[in-house]
Amino acid sequence: MALIVQKYGGTSVGSIERITAVAEKLIATRAQGHNLVVVVSAMSGETNRLVALAKSLADPPKAREFDVLLATGEQVSMSLLCMALEARGCPARSYTGAQVHILTDSAHTKARILEIDDQHIHADLAQGRVVVVAGFQGIDAKRNITTLGRGGSDTTGVALAVALKADECQIYTDVDGVYTTDPRIVPEARRLDKLCFEEMLEMASLGSKVLQIRAVEFASKYNVPLRVLSSIEDGPGTLIAKEDETMEKALISGIAFNRDEAKLTLLGVPDKPGIAYQILGHIAELNIEVDMIIQNIGADGSTDFTFTVHRNDYKKALEVLNKLATELGVREIQGDEHIAKISLVGVGMRSHAGIASTMFKALAHYGINILMISTSEIKISVVVHEDFLELGVRALHTAFNLKEK
Amino acid sequence: MALIVQKYGGTSVGSIERITAVAEKLIATRAQGHNLVVVVSAMSGETNRLVALAKSLADPPKAREFDVLLATGEQVSMSLLCMALEARGCPARSYTGAQVHILTDSAHTKARILEIDDQHIHADLAQGRVVVVAGFQGIDAKRNITTLGRGGSDTTGVALAVALKADECQIYTDVDGVYTTDPRIVPEARRLDKLCFEEMLEMASLGSKVLQIRAVEFASKYNVPLRVLSSIEDGPGTLIAKEDETMEKALISGIAFNRDEAKLTLLGVPDKPGIAYQILGHIAELNIEVDMIIQNIGADGSTDFTFTVHRNDYKKALEVLNKLATELGVREIQGDEHIAKISLVGVGMRSHAGIASTMFKALAHYGINILMISTSEIKISVVVHEDFLELGVRALHTAFNLKEK
Structure with a gap:
């Protein structure tokens, strides 16, 4: 009982x-x-x-x-x-x-x-x-x-x-559980039997709408097993629990994606302390949330700074950056609201090398240009042109053989 | 303020x-x-x-x-x-x-x-x-x-x-207040400026739907002035308060009526103690509420007993009385579900004689037969055939000149 x-x-x-x-x-x-x-x-x-x-x-x-x-x-x-x-x-x-x-x-x-x-x-x-x-x-x-x-x-x-x-x-x-990716894009997407909290959090924050992020965080913090089930059909659903020995030893659990973002790039930013704060401080003041942030040091002592925001905030963010450009001594500001983010999620990444190169190879095979890359312990995200979203997700689903258990 | x-x-x-x-x-x-x-x-x-x-x-x-x-x-x-x-x-x-x-x-x-x-x-x-x-x-x-x-x-x-x-x-x-009677029946019905709680209670319990009886009782008990007003048009409405010197000195405040009742008569009931209880006890057991009750002593040592119930309860009540007839030694049981009750209400009755006779004269003038009569300190009710309801209400409204203040 x-x-x-x-x-x-x-x-x-x-x-x-x-x-x-x-x-x-x-x-x-x-x-x-x-x-x-x-x-x-x-x-x-x-x-x-x-x-x-x-x-x-x-x-x-x-x-x-x-x-x-x-x-x-x-x-x-x-x-x-x-x-x-x-x-x-x-x-x-x-x-x-x-x-x-x-x-x-x-x-x-x-x-x-x-x-x-x-x-x-x-x-x-x-x-x-x-x-x-x-x-x-x-x-x-x-x-x-x-x-x-x-x-x-x-x-x-x-x-x-x-x-x-x-x-x-x-x-x-x-829906009857959490899938390796959205079945509307990849018909052979597979229902996962089990996921750990960290994976579900990445999947949820990356666009999987099955569960609220806050609910998963809460369950994770207090270690309450969560199960996603269909209210229409009977079935075991997907269990989301603490990572343990019995967990499916998959490299990759799923592929999440998101087409709600836009990216902003500042080219030729003077490479001096406090510059990132100066840029993002003004964005934060407008209550705009920033997702990915990437900074590359250039050869000429200046740096390129790129970040993504929700597409709804794109115009507002671009406007403030254009106003700031002179003050910050930025050479050029570029924006792109036709991007999509694709992310591989899986705790298996922790102990396995070569995931990133398999990912990049699969995308290259279809001629998909990668605009941004960002990684965390159990996730690799790439930003591509939105036109390549479905193709990219399908390529990765096949490359990592996610339809097989 | x-x-x-x-x-x-x-x-x-x-x-x-x-x-x-x-x-x-x-x-x-x-x-x-x-x-x-x-x-x-x-x-x-x-x-x-x-x-x-x-x-x-x-x-x-x-x-x-x-x-x-x-x-x-x-x-x-x-x-x-x-x-x-x-x-x-x-x-x-x-x-x-x-x-x-x-x-x-x-x-x-x-x-x-x-x-x-x-x-x-x-x-x-x-x-x-x-x-x-x-x-x-x-x-x-x-x-x-x-x-x-x-x-x-x-x-x-x-x-x-x-x-x-x-x-x-x-x-x-x-509605913009309490009227001398329902304006749908008597177009010249007049909005009352003021009524006392007792009058309003009689009007409410007799069928005027403007206010809940319970609310009037509550206001009366704690002496809170009530005012009925229209939410659509501006106007003074009708004030319902404790009877006082400034109260309109009308004989009759209004005419209430009700066509939801039916009457049941037991003819030739043995005139012995406890008989009313025996009859109504069986009715009460069925959760049927009784309104008017009238008993007349006949010449032959038997009595006639009449009461009214809600029309919805008529069939149920008639059924139980028919079953009881022999046990009670009743000669005959009659029922009528085509009745209407008309009531004159006014605190002026307390100090004025002749109201009843004016009422009966007005009804007789139009050939309206009175089936039952019941009185209280500030009310006279008569039961007539339902076909005469509107005519009776109009006759009384005119007889007591209620359209004039």
């Missing part, structure tokens, strides 16, 4: 039929003797409906009130799920973030969880109830309603699993 | 346009120097939408979860109203029933308010904020979400006015 926290996303509770299906799945799992705590998102479409109402009154709407509004979405789905369970004779009880005291900071619309009261939940479980908790929401110390930001229900699930010392946190979604 | 509690019903906050109009009205009232606490219902249509969702999953749905679901309706409208206020530079803050600790008993779907925490609200008012509170909802001692039943937002408004010692509780609705 295990204590399992299950999280169902908006699509999984998106209609009366889907809610009924989830209720029946829960009852079957409970019949196997497991204790269940369920976290639900708002029914798909509901959050968008509420956002549209708010925006038609005020844009941006007052953050405190926006959170009060959005929090109703999960409250609706949690109560409906409990009704479906109770109607089938399964005792159930729903709780808002406030009711189980999911204490957060006061950063409305992007609050962070500080503490959860597990007393109510343990008491209900002891009485044989399924406990259903609203995802995405909490309260601050003054009992104001807060929300955790888009996808925050994953974080609620993991935080509950941590607080309750659950055996596993299962994230039900509309 | 006054402290005013205003309650807006579902139609008044039924769309973005209406919410905007309410926000502007509030800002204008606040500019006159008043402190405002606002109670809102769910947007019109929203409660029905939620009920339909619930009923498609379980019928009846689990009461605890049904309350959790319905409570989201007011949470949506309160946050939207605050956004509209804040967007216009008016500081505002919304609170759910749980947040201002509207403590109720645990009777889900029909809970009663026990206590309200006024600390938060007073603190916000002191800081110049408009406070917006969700109507219709509260929490019980175990922090379960409860609701007060349909129309419960009126009760929330009055309860808040009592707790905050407000100067007036204003109920905004889609």
Whole structure:
């Protein structure tokens, strides 16, 4: 008998039929003797409906009130799920973030969880109830309603699993696990049985939308096994856990990619201390997040400095750099918003050499020009022209034979 | 400078346009120097939408979860109203029933308010904020979400006015006040400037749908002046307050009516102690509410016993009486579900004779047969065939000259 926290996303509770299906799945799992705590998102479409109402009154709407509004979405789905369970004779009880005291900071619309009261939940479980908790929401110390930001229900699930010392946190979604890469690009992409937290973090931050980064970080920090599963089809899904001996000994676990970035290059930057800070300080002041940063020392005592930002921030960043050019003594500023980033991820890299050269060889074979390279312990990322994204991903998937286990 | 509690019903906050109009009205009232606490219902249509969702999953749905679901309706409208206020530079803050600790008993779907925490609200008012509170909802001692039943937002408004010692509780609705009778039946019906609580209670319990009986009782008990106003047009509305010297010295304030009842008559009931209890005890066991009860002693030592019930309960009541007939020694049982009740209401009756005879004369003039008569200190009710309802109401409105002030 295990204590399992299950999280169902908006699509999984998106209609009366889907809610009924989830209720029946829960009852079957409970019949196997497991204790269940369920976290639900708002029914798909509901959050968008509420956002549209708010925006038609005020844009941006007052953050405190926006959170009060959005929090109703999960409250609706949690109560409906409990009704479906109770109607089938399964005792159930729903709780808002406030009711189980999911204490957060006061950063409305992007609050962070500080503490959860597990007393109510343990008491209900002891009485044989399924406990259903609203995802995405909490309260601050003054009992104001807060929300955790888009996808925050994953974080609620993991935080509950941590607080309750659950055996596993299962994230039900509309895909049946984490794949070696996006099957829409590589049809023979393979579902991974197991990944370690570090790999999932790289995959998530590189564009795999299956899990929220914050939720994976949280699970990693407290070592709670996470499992990604389909709410539609039965299957083992993908387990994300601490790296261990039983872990698949693959060189490469997956290929992530991202076409949301743009790159900016400053050519002929005077090579003196503090110059990187001068450049990026001005970017940070505009609240623009920088992803990759590369600096090469040139022969003439000057340096070339390249970084990437989100494509939405490209124009703003280019503008500030053009203004700074003279002040910084930069020779030229170049920009490119038609780039894509492709990354190989795998803990196997730690102990294996030659991965990078295999990667570069595969890309060269198809005539794909590499614009930037960046590496970390378990990741190699390259930036290429966006036109070559799909071709590059397919070339790498084949080169590393990822369709075979 | 006054402290005013205003309650807006579902139609008044039924769309973005209406919410905007309410926000502007509030800002204008606040500019006159008043402190405002606002109670809102769910947007019109929203409660029905939620009920339909619930009923498609379980019928009846689990009461605890049904309350959790319905409570989201007011949470949506309160946050939207605050956004509209804040967007216009008016500081505002919304609170759910749980947040201002509207403590109720645990009777889900029909809970009663026990206590309200006024600390938060007073603190916000002191800081110049408009406070917006969700109507219709509260929490019980175990922090379960409860609701007060349909129309419960009126009760929330009055309860808040009592707790905050407000100067007036204003109920905004889609009519501009309480009328001498329903203007759909009598076009020259007149809006009343003032009514006393007792009159309003009689009017409400006799079918006038403007205010919830419970809210009027609450206001009367704690002597909080109530005012019914239109949220669409400006106007003085109708003030409902304690009877006093300044009260309009009318004989009759209004005419209420009701076509939801049916009558049952037991002829030739043995005239012995306990017989009324024997009859009505069986009716009460079926949870059927009885309205009027009339008993006449006959010449032959037997008695005739007539009472009215809601039309929905008529068949059930007739069935049980037919079963009881022999046991009770009753000669005959008659029923009529085509009746209507017309009532004259007015505190003036206390000190004036001749009201009843004027009433009966007016009805006789139009050949309207009176089937039952029942009186109280400030009310005379007659039961007639339902076909004569409109004619009877018009005849009485004219006979008592109610169109003139």
